[in-house]
Amino acid sequence: xxxxxxxxxxxxxxxxxxxxxxxxxxxxxxxxxxxxxxxxxxxxxxxxxxxxxxxxxxxxxxxxxxxxxxxxxxxxxxxxxxxxxxxxxxxxxxxxxxxxxxxxxxxxxxxxxxxxxxxxxxxxxxxxxxxxxxxxxxxxxxxxxxxxxxxxxxxxxxxxxxxxxxxxxxxxxxxxxxxxxxxxxxxxxxxxxxxxxxxxxxxxxxxxxxxxxxxxxxxxxxxxxxxxxxxxxxxxxxxxxxxxxxxxxxxxxxxxxxxxxxxxxxxxxxxxxxxxxxxxxxxxxxxxxxxxxxxxxxxxxxxxxxxxxxxxxxxxxxxxxxxxxxxxxxxxxxxxxxxxxxxxxxxxxxxxxxxxxxxxxxxxxxxxxxxxxxxxxxxxxxxxxxxxxxxxxxxxxxxxxxxxxxxxxxxxxxxxxxxxxxxxxxxxxxxxxxxxxxxxxxxxxxxxxxxxxxxxxxxxxxxxxxxxxxxxxxxxxxxxxxxxxxxxxxxxxxxxxxxxxxxxxxxxxxxxxxxxxxxxxxxxxxxxxxxxxxxx
Numbered sequence: 001x002x003x004x005x006x007x008x009x010x011x012x013x014x015x016x017x018x019x020x021x022x023x024x025x026x027x028x029x030x031x032x033x034x035x036x037x038x039x040x041x042x043x044x045x046x047x048x049x050x051x052x053x054x055x056x057x058x059x060x061x062x063x064x065x066x067x068x069x070x071x072x073x074x075x076x077x078x079x080x081x082x083x084x085x086x087x088x089x090x091x092x093x094x095x096x097x098x099x100x101x102x103x104x105x106x107x108x109x110x111x112x113x114x115x116x117x118x119x120x121x122x123x124x125x126x127x128x129x130x131x132x133x134x135x136x137x138x139x140x141x142x143x144x145x146x147x148x149x150x151x152x153x154x155x156x157x158x159x160x161x162x163x164x165x166x167x168x169x170x171x172x173x174x175x176x177x178x179x180x181x182x183x184x185x186x187x188x189x190x191x192x193x194x195x196x197x198x199x200x201x202x203x204x205x206x207x208x209x210x211x212x213x214x215x216x217x218x219x220x221x222x223x224x225x226x227x228x229x230x231x232x233x234x235x236x237x238x239x240x241x242x243x244x245x246x247x248x249x250x251x252x253x254x255x256x257x258x259x260x261x262x263x264x265x266x267x268x269x270x271x272x273x274x275x276x277x278x279x280x281x282x283x284x285x286x287x288x289x290x291x292x293x294x295x296x297x298x299x300x301x302x303x304x305x306x307x308x309x310x311x312x313x314x315x316x317x318x319x320x321x322x323x324x325x326x327x328x329x330x331x332x333x334x335x336x337x338x339x340x341x342x343x344x345x346x347x348x349x350x351x352x353x354x355x356x357x358x359x360x361x362x363x364x365x366x367x368x369x370x371x372x373x374x375x376x377x378x379x380x381x382x383x384x385x386x387x388x389x390x391x392x393x394x395x396x397x398x399x400x401x402x403x404x405x406x407x408x409x410x411x412x413x414x415x416x417x418x419x420x421x422x423x424x425x426x427x428x429x430x431x432x433x434x435x436x437x438x439x440x441x442x443x444x445x446x447x448x449x450x451x452x453x454x455x456x457x458x459x460x461x462x463x464x465x466x467x468x469x470x471x472x473x474x475x476x477x478x479x480x481x482x483x484x485x486x487x488x489x490x491x492x493x494x495x496x497x498x499x500x501x502x503x504x505x506x507x508x509x510x511x512x513x514x515x516x517x518x519x520x521x522x523x524x525x526x527x528x529x530x531x532x533x534x535x536x
Contacts, residue, residue, distance in 0.1 A: 159187060
């Protein structure tokens with residue numbers, strides 16, 4: 001992972017205040033996920049197993065379901081259930097099975113608090129459970145002589161909610177002519193609890209990154225099994241959004257993923273600083289004490305529901321940590337020094353990331369942000385930096401106070417961090433950056449808010465998974481983006497039929513229905529001189 005820059009090929013891949021708001025609040029996560037449910041779609045109703053195609057994996061046979069354009073294989077175990085004394089341990093291989101396993105129904109989502117919405121529960125089908133380490137595979141219905149590129153989706157949700165099954169990969173597989181994989185990984189306290197007692201059990205003296213280790217186990221499963229589904233294990237792209245985008249970058253910086261993927265796409269989540277292991281273990285010990293537990297055995301004896309309820313503490317922060325093994329360095333340090341897997345990377349943000357957070361804090365909570373309250377919120381959030389921020393984001397520059405606060409959140413939490421990581425990576429590998437800017441991407445939801453929601457956090461996802469049924473211009477943008485993403489997966493270069501050429505960083509591609517353009521003005525437009533620390 002270190003040394004001189006190498007050609008980004010398969011073979012080189014082998015060699016803030018408000019708790020960062022973890023991009024956004026948990027309520028925002030629920031709203032966003034629910035908004036996508038109707039567009040992206042949870043897996044369709046199971047078909048009769050006898051009618052489906054059968055594939056032999058290293059652990060046994062699975063029989064999926066066949067649709068006209070794609071085949072789906074759901075609920076395949078990629079690791080043993082992390083239950084009982086396996087709670088808070090690295091994932092172990094799954095057990096083999098005899099006979100043919102029914103793969104027409106997804107596995108249960110991982111433990112999380114339910115978020116009922118008009119569209120359903122953001123966890124997708126099934127009942128949240130500790131027995132949740134399952135994945136889904138989607139293939140084009142038409143098999144070919146040559147293996148197809150593989151795209152492995154890592155779901156978002158602030159590391160506390162969500163599931164792989166929430167995102168139906170069938171359309172992306174059929175239209176992009178790729179094999180799509182998504183999966184569940186441990187969340188919240190079950191995935192990111194660090195404790196000195198757990199470190200004592202570890203041969204490496206580490207704890208807390210179990211959800212990230214689950215992701216890596218899923219990638220190893222792909223390497224060992226995806227050829228049976230027609231996928232190419234030597235051409236794997238990892239991609240994800242929000243916490244999933246952060247996970248993409250964490251896997252880029254983890255030495256444990258050497259050889260597991262060939263390209264990476266990070267959407268709205270790369271570069272966020274992570275806590276050190278020492279602080280996470282200190283906080284974990286305090287959390288355990290609040291449950292009356294002085295050791296890990298006591299915690300493992302607790303029912304999962306009791307742990308889930310306690311994990312909702314506002315002081316808890318369930319995120320990966322820099323442990324020296326799974327994650328040796330902070331993201332910025334890893335990317336600046338070149339100590340990451342030097343594969344081609346495509347990354348970006350939406351033009352109005354922070355507006356969904358503002359909508360959740362105010363309009364969707366039954367109140368509106370006033371002009372008088374705007375400076376108060378900025379001072380409470382940013383402290384001594386408030387005067388400089390208010391000077392750069394005056395209300396006179398925006399239609400409403402909510403749009404002004406949304407711009408502050410967008411630039412400080414997303415745009416400028418992602419711009420820095422794109423620049424740091426560009427020193428060592430092919431680096432591409434985009435900004436999704438369809439300001440009417442979520443109009444179809446008719447959200448009851450008093451200001452334009454614009455292109456908020458997550459609004460690009462349905463354009464990739466094929467859930468857009470909008471204007472001709474929006475449909476064309478969706479087709480172009482699907483082409484850019486899948487051709488990047490195939491070749492390491494984003495291109496699409498009847499769409500403009502994509503430029504390397506420092507050019508940033510603006511993806512909008514009005515046209516796709518490239519510019520170097522992104523840092524200036526987002527006032528990144530105010531937010532970005534100087535690159536190392």
